[in-house]
Amino acid sequence: AQSVTQLGSHVSVSEGALVLLRCNYSSSVPPYLFWYVQYPNQGLQLLLKYTSAATLVKGINGFEAEFKKSETSFHLTKPSAHMSDAAEYFCAVSDDGNKLVFGAGTILRVKS
């Protein structure tokens, strides 16, 4: 069965610092991988997705993620954090492009 592990339920960074949110997955087949962001009291918004076209995926708002098959990882990064990045981030995996399995989420706090 697929599973997703997000290391760190809470991450705190200073404004302007690097953002690194970790995601490891288990999948028996080449997966589809996604990062979503959720702002308070809102639905989820897609940040980026990996579908085997390129290992480095660029998304919206300056975020990117790199698929590393050998490490079964899909970590999310942003070079310089902004206050508006404070939100909860979810990594998700699918092996058929249909049903998503989500991680537990990481709450990002950005300090001024």
Place this chain on the structure above:
Amino acid sequence: DAGITQSPRHKVTETGTPVTLRCHQTENHRYMYWYRQDPGHGLRLIHYSYGVKDTDKGEVSDGYSVSRSKTEDFLLTLESATSSQTSVYFCAISRDLNYEQYFGPGTRLTVT
């Protein structure tokens, strides 16, 4: 934003009562999904639909049923609500397999 609405947005109900949540889309997308979001669990798939009258179970389907009589509407029913079904419920839509899922604003359900 994808044209997805959920109703009601908030509901408080008593244990043992039936509850129906509605998801409505204006995108004419084929796939529709119901997830529940609970702290520490991320989002978990309850049921999904791949066409009118075509539905299937997800990871946490016990105690829930769904119906889809029209492309635009996907209903989630709790036949007899329990306190363990207190959660935030999200609907999502997707054009087809391998396409990203777009999420609605959510319904906060409290079962007392």
